[in-house]
Ligand SMILES: Nc1nc2c(ncn2[C@@H]2O[C@H](COP(=O)(O)OP(=O)(O)OP(=O)(O)O)[C@@H](O)[C@H]2O)c(=O)[nH]1
């Protein structure tokens with residue numbers, strides 16, 4: 115391989131000069147194309163709804179997921195920087211800001227503290243708490259968002275000290291999911307995740323309930339408030355079991371469809387990756403699907419499956435699904451198990467990476483961690499480094515150098531997409547049974563199936579039928595043998 119070319123096996127290389135040239139052109143086209151997206155009705159609906167559903171500190175009816183109050187929030191972000199460089203810490207807080215904005219909040223201020231580990235009582239050190247309180251007063255903020263998952267006690271103590279609502283990163287992500295869930299399945303999954311987040315925290319919220327009902331917890335903690343918490347807890351548990359059952363039932367029809375595809379040897383390619391990397395844009399570019407594309411985190415929650423055809427006529431599917439993030443709340447991974455199966459049960463993963471992100475390697479690591487967690491660690495992976503039109507060429511080159519099967523693309527301009535498609539097609543599982551048969555003309559369905567899922571070696575029309583020599587999947591081979 116020459117010095118200026120990077121790329122993977124089979125001669126699919128990238129010429130850096132061309133890339134830089136196309137880069138400049140793409141940036142020029144960039145603004146023009148941006149306006150197309152506003153045609154999307156979904157997007158308009160969503161922008162009209164740019165208000166935040168804050169997790170209300172006062173649980174009205176815990177059996178109903180609508181316990182959150184709708185209000186526009188002004189937030190102060192707080193991070194604890196325990197390891198890595200200061201750039202890592204900044205990136206983390208920038209991501210928290212993007213999450214907060216996606217949830218509809220306005221970020222007023224952001225504070226970060228370096229310490230070995232978060233303070234067990236207040237997350238940030240007590241000295242910093244005063245500073246946070248000052249920032250809250252100075253900016254008129256009504257919420258503090260902490261960059262981590264806080265214990266119920268930490269949330270409560272911090273809330274008392276800063277005197278406004280305190281929310282952690284997990285609650286924020288759950289909130290975005292709640293706002294973006296559209297399908298019945300998606301809504302049920304989010305609700306389940308929210309409840310499993312709420313359950314251990316009930317005591318914290320329960321305090322205000324016990325105050326409401328005039329109780330103080332009483333001796334031995336069995337005041338009226340405590341009783342209410344116990345009823346709440348039971349109701350939440352009941353609701354969670356019901357949701358789990360419902361999700362299981364809803365999953366059945368997708369399982370049937372997936373098994374059908376598998377039986378027919380239709381390979382599935384999962385488009386996975388960090389949130390906002392451009393997965394939906396890539397699906398749209400590859401299949402002409404009309405999936406919502408938005409510069410927001412977790413725009414997509416429901417999987418979209420689209421059929422397509424390889425250059426040699428084989429049918430396969432692409433599926434676009436929910437994006438990943440660093441420290442994806444485990445409640446979400448758990449609740450979205452059935453959705454995430456679209457990735458863990460696929461034949462090939464196209465891992466989309468945002469090449470214009472300041473630290474794409476960190477995103478790659480986070481995505482692989484989730485893929486491993488859901489049992490997809492062994493699946494063949496192709497990296498699609500997206501947004502090549504706005505990415506720094508040196509970042510692209512570095513990624514292409516370190517990743518063995520990586521391609522620079524732009525879902526927006528189409529750059530590199532044909533090369534990526536070639537790589538995908540050559541990585542699709544190959545039909546492995548050789549057939550050499552004459553199929554009667556009355557079984558045209560089998561001939562088309564061989565064309566759609568197999569690889570034709572030769573084909574000839576004889577008076578008694580179509581003589582086909584081909585490689586096909588086991589199930590189809592059996593059907594043909596039984597003729
Ligand atoms: N410049 C540039 N922007 C892109 C490209 N691909 C996607 N985008 C933009 O990146 C943002 C996110 O794109 P999506 O396709 O919604 O990303 P996603 O990975 O599906 O995101 P989630 O569903 O939210 O996880 C949108 O604003 C897109 O217009 C690209 O190749 N170049």
Ligand SMILES: [Mg+2]
Nearest residue numbers: 393394413414
């Ligand atoms: Mg998407």
